[in-house]
Amino acid sequence: MTEELIIAGFGGQGVLSLGKILAYSGIMQNQEVSWMPSYGPEMRGGTANVTVILSDERISSPYLKLFDTAIILNQQSMDKFENTVKPGGVLLYDPNGITIHPKRKDITIYQIDASNLASDMGNKKVYNMIIMGAYLKVKPVVQLENVTEGLKKSLPERYHKLIPLNIDAIQKGMDNILTVNELAILS
Amino acid sequence: MAEIKLMKGNEALAEAAIRAGVDAYFGYPITPQSEVIEYLMMEQPEKTTGMVVLQAESEVAAINMVYGAAGAGKRVMTSSSSPGISLKQEGISYMAGAELPAVIVNVVRGGPGLGTIQPSQADYFQSVKGGGHGDYKLYVLAPASVQEMADHVEDAFEMAFKYRTPVLILSDGVIGQMMEKVQFKEFKPRWTDDEIYQLHGNWATTGKKKGRERNIITSLDLKSEKMEGRVHRLMKKYAQMEEEDLRFETIKCEDAEYLIVAYGSSARIAQKTVDLARAKGIKVGLLRPITLFPFPKKQLMEFTKQVKGILSVELSMGQMVEDVRLAVEHKVPVEHFGRTGGIIHTPEEILDALQQKLIKN
Secondary structure: OEEEEEEEEEOOOOHHHHHHHHHHHHHHOOOEEEEEEOOOOOOOOOEEEEEEEEEOOOOOOOOOOOEEEEEEOOHHHHHHHHHHEEEEEEEEEOOOOOOOOOOOOOOEEEEOOHHHHHHHHOOHHHHHHHHHHHHHHHOOOOOHHHHHHHHHHHOOHHHHHHHHHHHHHHHHHHHHOEEHHHHHHHO | OOOOEEEEHHHHHHHHHHHOOOOEEEEOOOOOOHHHHHHHHHHOHHHOOOOEEEEOOOHHHHHHHHHHHHHOOOOEEEEEOHHHHHHHHHHHHHHHHHOOOEEEEEEEEOOOOOOOOOEOOOOHHHHHOOOOOOOOOOEEEOOOOHHHHHHHHHHHHHHHHHHOOEEEEEEEHHHHHOEEEEOOOOOOOOOOHHHHHHHHOOOOOOOOOOOOOOOOOOOOOOOHHHHHHHHHHHHHHHHHHHHHOOOEEEEOOOOOOEEEEOOHHHHHHHHHHHHHHHHOOOOEEEEEEOEEEOOOHHHHHHHOOOOOEEEEEOOOOOOHHHHHHHHHOOOOOEEEEOOOOOOOOOHHHHHHHHHHHHHOO
16 A cells, blocks of 8 residues: 655645654554755745655655655645646545635545534644544545544644544544545535 | 554654664754654654754854764754754854764755755765865765655664764655655664763763863864874765665666666656566666765776666766766766756656667667
8 A cells, every 4th residue: 555645735724744643653563754844934824735655664765756646735825736736536625715615537536524513513723633534534544543642642642631622523533524426416 | 573664764763863872852844854853843752862952043053063962972863854954054163073973854945045945956066076175075875766865864874983084874755755664673772972982082072080081072173184094984985885785776777678777766757667668578677875975986897897878867967977977987988867847757758868878779
């Protein structure tokens, strides 16, 4: 198994930490992992993205042109990364703030209304864990118990009391992901 | 088995320094290597191993602090990124001249000038051809993973003291900023004053005891014959490095018809190119120099009997390619490919370059 993933959005949405928790979860089930961020000027208010690779084999390039999955959380990232999904791959996005929706027919497209779900939960900081849940629903690359372990590893101990809330958020994401086809039926 | 951690290359290097029993780190922040000093400041190793961590007022001050501590026989290091390393060159040349062991880390960013904070490998010439003034070289290690960022710290100190010379770890923004799995070795204690006296009392300024001559640390020799002798002594060391401490790795070279030569982050990216090419039926192998000086010259010459062409891949406009060409003496075509300005080439771009520059001919 090799999963090549890009997560892209605004700085502050938890893009980099989502990638880090995924990578840690991969380690918990003995996978090889790499986490390659865009770094530097792309901070608060700007765009942030991270390439995460999970694999059963030694990882060669941490930097890629094409991805199995793209998680896209703002319009700039949609413009930049829609065309980097491999044919047959997955695009998962949060429709909030998206004005030009993805058009590709050769990939599977999913939506997760994570901004509103996070507001409903009363804690906007679990936004990225809702995304995580939606992602794991369609790409179960790591098991939920390993995500719990990954959270323990990547969060400072003083925040461990928040792990159940994060797991709830992941569940929320899993329960609320919609494929674009389903959306068409609903509307 | 040691615990597996997920860390950035820069952080792994800093943790490895604490564990290697390093006495002091003097640095100054600059992207993309600031995590080195940040990590050391957070860990506060002066409370555990006694390692001194100091943010100097400038890169120039930091390298001269390294000079001073190295002169006393201590294990000492500094790190910076390209523009900061340029500032350190005077001190590095002085240390090479004064035959002082130290470890310098360059997490390369794009240049020239202030350039960009994004990754680059355009400091190759500066690293392997001297960098500062005078007849000298550095032993240069080029890590290609977070694990090697950690492992190379101890390796670098071993070489620095074996040859009494500054050693450079040439990393880049990709390897410094990415996170991967890493496992660390056990803590090594710092040398005690007695151990330093026993190991290095014949040259270091450890405090003169009765019956011992004064040790003088200097790079100055106004008598030309003596100065020439000193330079010859340095050259002997470099020849010995080439004999004893060359390091490289070959990947899928056994049946290769084309060879890619790449180090550091480019070697990682090119590894994927090798797989993409082989999926298309093109037999490509990768030679990854782990040391850039010494350089695997003889091994490259050997490959000229086997391969139809060589592609040198680096994040620059073509620097290492000159050494590859020198090594193979025009026996096979050698081409360069690389992006610059902070852009990272993709595995697919490297494959396109290989096909256009070498295979179509």
